[in-house]
Amino acid sequence: MPIHASAKHHPHNDAPETAAAFRELAALPPGHRRDTLSGEIVEAWLPMAHRIAGRFRNRGESLDDLRQVAALGLVKAVARYDPERGKAFESYAVPTITGEIKRHFRDHMWTLHVPRRVQDLRNRVRFARQDLAQSVSGRRPTVADIAAHADMSEEDVRVGMEALESFTALSLDAELPGSEDGYSLGDALGSADPALDLVVDREAVKHRLAALPERERSILYMRFFGDMTQSRIAEQLGISQMHVSRLISRCCGRVREQVMKDAIR
Numbered sequence: 043m044p045i046h047a048s049a050k051h052h053p054h055n056d057a058p059e060t061a062a063a064f065r066e067l068a069a070l071p072p073g074h075r076r077d078t079l080s081g082e083i084v085e086a087w088l089p090m091a092h093r094i095a096g097r098f099r100n101r102g103e104s105l106d107d108l109r110q111v112a113a114l115g116l117v118k119a120v121a122r123y124d125p126e127r128g129k130a131f132e133s134y135a136v137p138t139i140t141g142e143i144k145r146h147f148r149d150h151m152w153t154l155h156v157p158r159r160v161q162d163l164r165n166r167v168r169f170a171r172q173d174l175a176q177s178v179s180g181r182r183p184t185v186a187d188i189a190a191h192a193d194m195s196e197e198d199v200r201v202g203m204e205a206l207e208s209f210t211a212l213s214l215d216a217e218l219p220g221s222e223d224g225y226s227l228g229d230a231l232g233s234a235d236p237a238l239d240l241v242v243d244r245e246a247v248k249h250r251l252a253a254l255p256e257r258e259r260s261i262l263y264m265r266f267f268g269d270m271t272q273s274r275i276a277e278q279l280g281i282s283q284m285h286v287s288r289l290i291s292r293c294c295g296r297v298r299e300q301v302m303k304d305a306i307r
Contacts, residue, residue, distance in 0.1 A: 057132050058086040064125040083120050084113070087135065091116040094139050101147070108143060115142030160205050166192045167202030246304070250297045258293045265290060 060083050067083065070076040095112035099105050119135040170192040174183040185203070189196045215226050251259060257279070264270040264278070272290070276283040 057090060060086055060131060061125065064123060064131060067120075068125055080120055084117055087116055087120070087131075088113065090132070090135070091139050094136065095143065098143055098147070103147070108146075111143050111146045112139050115139035118142065160201060163194070163198050163202035164205035165202075166194060167199055168206060170194075246301050247297055250300045250304075254293060254297070258289060261286060261289055262293055 063079060063083050067076060067079050070079065091112040092109050095105065095108040098108055115138050116135060119131070119138040122138075123131055123134055125131075167188055170188045171183055174187055174191055183191075185196050185199050188194070188203075189199045192199070194202075215228060217226055251262065254262070261275055261279070264275050265272070270278075272283050272286045276286045279286070
């Protein structure tokens with residue numbers, strides 16, 4: 043059964059007359075004839091799918107890729123359409139193809155996962171900006187302007203505006219605007235403070251060190267906080283370096299043992 047241009051009224055001139063083909067398709071069992079007829083229907087409706095894909099151009103995806111996604115949506119629509127329900131194929135196919143394209147943007151075009159609600163807010167803000175650009179002259183639309191036009195709260199408008207700039211991620215190696223020495227975003231990030239690893243250890247030994255005799259506390263303070271050598275400590279205290287060495291070893295061993303017992307409790 044040949045598929046030809048429709049003589050009936052359609053909202054677009056790329057809507058072929060395929061009602062009879064769909065009725066035949068529904069009656070065919072799986073096989074070569076069914077696959078062939080399904081392919082012919084898809085080919086007949088491709089211009090419509092391409093027209094829908096064109097609505098999403100200039101959004102960061104090539105038109106050829108958008109047409110492929112739209113064609114995939116069309117194939118799904120043809121496979122799932124039931125002519126017995128009395129609904130025109132075009133009214134079923136358009137939201138199916140549109141949904142497939144939107145799903146493509148949601149799942150493949152965002153560098154980072156963004157909640158569906160935020161993506162929707164972004165689109166509403168973007169469309170409102172486009173509309174207001176023609177009516178608000180001499181200035182950019184304010185948050186209040188967009189909220190009133192799109193029937194949104196100002197908080198949702200701000201979320202959508204932030205998402206407008208979040209479609210793609212910026213490399214940490216990218217040079218920051220205005221920098222003259224190759225200063226990148228990565229250079230502006232902080233690094234881990236190695237002293238943070240000592241916080242837990244210092245807190246664990248603090249009260250055990252406080253319980254040591256005064257002379258032993260002084261020796262440990264001079265050695266580990268004053269960075270004094272054992273010979274200088276011995277000279278300052280009037281004792282031998284060997285004695286200082288034994289006191290340091292004994293104190294450290296005692297504190298270590300007590301801290302380990304505290305950890306087990």
